[in-house]
Amino acid sequence: MPDAAEVRKFNRYYSERLGLLADRYLGQARPLAQARLLFEIGAAGASVRTLRHRLSLDSGYLSRLLRALESQRLVSVQRSDTDGRVRVARLTGAGREELAELDRRSQAAAAALLASLAAPQRQAVVAAMGVVRRTLSEAEVEVKSQGPDTEEARTCLRAYAHELAIRFPEGYEESSLLPPEALSGGRGVLLIARRRGRVVGCGCVTQLTARTMEIRHLWVAPEARGVGVGRGLLSELERWALSHGGGRVRLDTHRELKEAIQLYRANGYLEVPAYNRNPHAHHWFEKRLVERLEGARQRRLGAAKAKMVEPAEGATS
Amino acid sequence: MPDAAEVRKFNRYYSERLGLLADRYLGQARPLAQARLLFEIGAAGASVRTLRHRLSLDSGYLSRLLRALESQRLVSVQRSDTDGRVRVARLTGAGREELAELDRRSQAAAAALLASLAAPQRQAVVAAMGVVRRTLSEAEVEVKSQGPDTEEARTCLRAYAHELAIRFPEGYEESSLLPPEALSGGRGVLLIARRRGRVVGCGCVTQLTARTMEIRHLWVAPEARGVGVGRGLLSELERWALSHGGGRVRLDTHRELKEAIQLYRANGYLEVPAYNRNPHAHHWFEKRLVERLEGARQRRLGAAKAKMVEPAEGATS
DNA sequence: AGAGATCTCTGACTAAGGTCAGGTATAGTC
DNA sequence: GACTATACCTGACCTTAGTCAGAGATCTCT
Numbered sequence: 047m048p049d050a051a052e053v054r055k056f057n058r059y060y061s062e063r064l065g066l067l068a069d070r071y072l073g074q075a076r077p078l079a080q081a082r083l084l085f086e087i088g089a090a091g092a093s094v095r096t097l098r099h100r101l102s103l104d105s106g107y108l109s110r111l112l113r114a115l116e117s118q119r120l121v122s123v124q125r126s127d128t129d130g131r132v133r134v135a136r137l138t139g140a141g142r143e144e145l146a147e148l149d150r151r152s153q154a155a156a157a158a159l160l161a162s163l164a165a166p167q168r169q170a171v172v173a174a175m176g177v178v179r180r181t182l183s184e185a186e187v188e189v190k191s192q193g194p195d196t197e198e199a200r201t202c203l204r205a206y207a208h209e210l211a212i213r214f215p216e217g218y219e220e221s222s223l224l225p226p227e228a229l230s231g232g233r234g235v236l237l238i239a240r241r242r243g244r245v246v247g248c249g250c251v252t253q254l255t256a257r258t259m260e261i262r263h264l265w266v267a268p269e270a271r272g273v274g275v276g277r278g279l280l281s282e283l284e285r286w287a288l289s290h291g292g293g294r295v296r297l298d299t300h301r302e303l304k305e306a307i308q309l310y311r312a313n314g315y316l317e318v319p320a321y322n323r324n325p326h327a328h329h330w331f332e333k334r335l336v337e338r339l340e341g342a343r344q345r346r347l348g349a350a351k352a353k354m355v356e357p358a359e360g361a362t363s
Numbered sequence: 364m365p366d367a368a369e370v371r372k373f374n375r376y377y378s379e380r381l382g383l384l385a386d387r388y389l390g391q392a393r394p395l396a397q398a399r400l401l402f403e404i405g406a407a408g409a410s411v412r413t414l415r416h417r418l419s420l421d422s423g424y425l426s427r428l429l430r431a432l433e434s435q436r437l438v439s440v441q442r443s444d445t446d447g448r449v450r451v452a453r454l455t456g457a458g459r460e461e462l463a464e465l466d467r468r469s470q471a472a473a474a475a476l477l478a479s480l481a482a483p484q485r486q487a488v489v490a491a492m493g494v495v496r497r498t499l500s501e502a503e504v505e506v507k508s509q510g511p512d513t514e515e516a517r518t519c520l521r522a523y524a525h526e527l528a529i530r531f532p533e534g535y536e537e538s539s540l541l542p543p544e545a546l547s548g549g550r551g552v553l554l555i556a557r558r559r560g561r562v563v564g565c566g567c568v569t570q571l572t573a574r575t576m577e578i579r580h581l582w583v584a585p586e587a588r589g590v591g592v593g594r595g596l597l598s599e600l601e602r603w604a605l606s607h608g609g610g611r612v613r614l615d616t617h618r619e620l621k622e623a624i625q626l627y628r629a630n631g632y633l634e635v636p637a638y639n640r641n642p643h644a645h646h647w648f649e650k651r652l653v654e655r656l657e658g659a660r661q662r663r664l665g666a667a668k669a670k671m672v673e674p675a676e677g678a679t680s
Numbered sequence: 681a682g683a684g685a686t687c688t689c690t691g692a693c694t695a696a697g698g699t700c701a702g703g704t705a706t707a708g709t710c
Numbered sequence: 711g712a713c714t715a716t717a718c719c720t721g722a723c724c725t726t727a728g729t730c731a732g733a734g735a736t737c738t739c740t
Contacts, residue, residue: 049477049485049489050470050473050474050477051473052489052492052493053473053476053477053489053492054469054470054473055492055496056492056493056495056496057381057469057473059496059499059500060377060381060495060496061378061381063499064374064377064378064381077725077726077727078726078727079726079727079728093687094687094688095686095687095688098687098688103728104727104728104729104730105687105688105689106688106689106690106691106728106729106730106731107727107728107729108688109688109689109690110689110690111727113689129686129687129736129737130687130735130736130737131686131687131688131735131736131737132686132687132688132736133687133688133689152371152374153367153371155374156367156368156370156371156374157367159370159499160366160367160370162502162503163498163499163502167498167502168366170494170498171370171494171495171498171499172366172369172370173491174490174491174492174494174495174498175369175370175372175373175491175495176369176373177487177488177491178373178377178488178491178492178495179372179373179376179377181480181484181487181488181491182376182380182476182480182488183376185479185480185484186479394695394696394697395696395697396696396697396698410717411717411718412716412717412718415717415718420698421697421698421699421700422717422718422719423698423699423700423701423718423719423720423721424697424698424699425718426718426719426720427719427720428697430719446706446707446716446717447705447706447707447717448705448706448707448716448717448718449706449716449717449718450717450718450719
């Protein structure tokens with residue numbers, strides 16, 4: 047298969063190239079694992095627990111890495127206020143400076159790569175990188191239905207409620223969530239999105255009227271935003287709705303949730319007058335489903351082609 | 364600069380992705396360094412010297428790696444016939460089988476990546492990968508003029524002569540090369556192409572008549588073919604010719620050099636009747652230069668957009 | 681209040697990857 | 711034939727990255 051040959055060539059080329067670029071993580075005199083850890087702690091700090099999961103590190107190893115960064119005075123680790131077992135790592139001033147330096151180097155490396163290109167080549171490369179990244183990234187998202195009583199489902203919905211409680215000026219109560227009964231036995235469904243084995247989002251559909259479904263509780267984990275999880279969930283929710291007799295789907299959303307609003311608009315949802323009295327809603331959307339799934343997909347590809355400046359075809363022809 | 368941001372996102376995404384793919388170099392129970400070494404030795408074998416340079420390894424470390432592969436009976440190392448100091452590593456039968464297995468895994472990984480994509484996405488990704496790889500690869504080639512008496516220039520020309528001696532049925536003598544005097548003092552020039560600091564090709568221009576220049580000894584090192592070195596050299600040679608009063612360039616070539624003939628055709632050279640009695644020549648080409656450099660670039664870019672194959676030009680412009 | 685789970689840490693250990701300083705054999709040069 | 715450079719090797723040593731088995735503190739549930 048010649049396509050696979052291009053992928054292999056690309057992998058070879060790019061891993062060499064990254065090897066050159068990222069030597070000792072951008073020429074720093076710091077082991078890669080430490081640099082990654084600094085990066086992952088970030089400006090906001092993170093609990094050791096979170097770091098362990100996000101970097102998939104052995105707990106002993108992580109502990110030692112943290113001690114190393116502590117002894118360099120880049121990081122300070124303190125007991126969490128809310129749970130005495132948990133410890134939270136934060137960057138010190140020097141640590142933040144180090145992270146900024148890391149960022150500058152990464153920025154400089156990217157700029158240097160672009161600087162070696164004339165304007166048209168640069169555009170082509172940037173556009174092509176976007177295509178590769180977005181397309182592969184979206185393909186990594188896996189959406190499956192899940193019982194609303196499972197651990198994962200409840201964790202997800204709780205995280206959703208928790209985020210809304212912070213983002214909505216009026217707050218949000220977990221009791222406003224859909225009860226599990228509404229999401230089983232054909233009355234509705236809860237879908238879970240996974241990426242590389244981790245749960246990164248969820249969404250529900252319930253029946254509003256005979257031919258109208260409502261999408262609710264669509265949520266994407268913060269660390270997985272911008273990689274197509276929302277779009278993946280949305281299209282699977284629509285597929286479920288369609289295959290369960292839904293001719294159209296509706297949903298409402300809060301004015302604070304700008305990314306969500308953008309997602310709905312980009313995926314064919316049209317704003318409609320309020321169809322309910324949800325105190326948390328400021329926008330109401332609707333999308334007609336019948337025989338639209340293929341059409342929507344075509345349109346998306348068309349748009350991608352037009353915006354992309356180029357590729358399509360290429361090596362394969 | 365938003366372009367740099369895309370590059371950084373891409374680098375981050377792709378290095379993660381490669382990390383997942385290449386874990387333990389495709390899930391083999393073999394250290395990465397050993398796998399790379401097997402790969403680099405290849406079916407043809409290679410001298411320890413060459414391996415050291417190509418992989419940039421410490422001589423002691425490489426020696427130990429070779430011992431390890433030897434003790435696994437994957438590689439045998441023997442004294443070179445031509446130089447008693449040099450030792451040549453070759454794959455044994457088991458080594459070749461191991462390499463084939465490695466190849467199969469790489470192939471399977473690439474196929475698996477593509478299998479997660481629907482056909483239109485797959486096409487888009489493959490094409491975009493081609494654009495990124497070719498464009499960046501071409502930009503890495505750096506062409507500079509070099510005194511014909513320098514070590515590098517002579518090494519290059521000797522390698523060129525050596526290759527021709529093998530490829531031409533009638534053989535080729537080093538004495539047929541241009542004398543150094545013809546390549547200095549404005550009478551001509553020798554350009555050297557470098558890639559990541561290594562010399563990967565050369566080419567010369569000399570004056571034939573008042574307004575006619577001749578390109579000679581265009582050569583690209585075997586390990587750097589197909590990455591735009593020839594094109595880069597050619598366009599710089601043309602630039603030199605134009606800026607030294609040349610209105611057109613000519614060149615001849617041997618029928619065995621199919622890649623070269625293709626390169627000339629692809630870059631605006633037209634076949635003309637024999638203009639000399641070079642016993643090694645079977646094809647003669649010519650290209651008019653006046654005010655054409657920009658024009659040629661425009662045209663090429665147009666073609667690239669239509670065919671979406673190649674970005675052209677790169678580092679030199 | 682007690683049992684069991686969770687979180688983090690320390691100690692002991694391993695493999696991989698790599699550097700550096702000689703040492704020996706061979707090739708080329710005067 | 712002596713001298714110098716090249717090619718390769720061995721031994722000693724180091725860092726990074728990682729695993730595994732507990733130990734101790736803290737939380738949660740009953």
